Amino acid sequence: MVNTIIIYNSRGGNTKQVAEKIAEGLGVQSVNQKNIPKNIEDYDFLVLGSWPMMFKISSGGKRWLNKLSKKNLDGKTVALFFTSGGPDEDMPKTDNGQPKKIKEMMFETMENIINKSKNVTILEDRFYCKGAIRMMGKIMENEGHPNEEALEQAKTFGETLKTKFS
Numbered sequence: 001m002v003n004t005i006i007i008y009n010s011r012g013g014n015t016k017q018v019a020e021k022i023a024e025g026l027g028v029q030s031v032n033q034k035n036i037p038k039n040i041e042d043y044d045f046l047v048l049g050s051w052p053m054m055f056k057i058s059s060g061g062k063r064w065l066n067k068l069s070k071k072n073l074d075g076k077t078v079a080l081f082f083t084s085g086g087p088d089e090d091m092p093k094t095d096n097g098q099p100k101k102i103k104e105m106m107f108e109t110m111e112n113i114i115n116k117s118k119n120v121t122i123l124e125d126r127f128y129c130k131g132a133i134r135m136m137g138k139i140m141e142n143e144g145h146p147n148e149e150a151l152e153q154a155k156t157f158g159e160t161l162k163t164k165f166s
């Protein structure tokens, strides 16, 4: 039996909603970054989610992923997901000065952080969807996202991971 957990950070609730749907598909629990189990090293399969802010991974996401990468993740399998405001815009700048699409930027950043821990397998199976943009409690853009279709896809993503890896 593969011991699996979903971990995410979410400020407005989009990433949480998606995490919960992936969890439903996988038949496991999802926790936010504040509730990472103390025995995380006993888990074999980690499904990790975050969101971008100002063209970079949210600082909260960067922080907990960095902390996680310092644990002994030897031999573990990782799948990544995120929600964001806009998928297709080019990023105005990145660390090496090259514009990047949001998906490329987010998955690369998350991968690079997790890869600091050696011998982790990061799956090509990954999930992204659009989320409403909330500022000071108000929805500014993408009202209704993640929508039903995206949440159903998130559940299917979880089911696929379950079939393939657990």
Ligand SMILES: Cc1cc2nc3c(=O)[nH]c(=O)nc-3n(C[C@H](O)[C@H](O)[C@H](O)COP(=O)(O)O)c2cc1C
Binding pocket: 009, 010, 011, 012, 013, 014, 015, 016, 051, 052, 053, 054, 055, 056, 083, 084, 085, 086, 087, 102, 130, 131, 132, 133, 134, 135
């Ligand atoms: C202050 C702020 C900055 C954001 N910057 C970006 C951004 O640079 N690119 C993007 O695609 N989405 C951006 N977003 C949108 C969020 O990534 C999106 O709403 C995400 O789904 C939020 O996840 P959450 O509800 O789990 O916190 C921003 C949102 C906020 C509130």
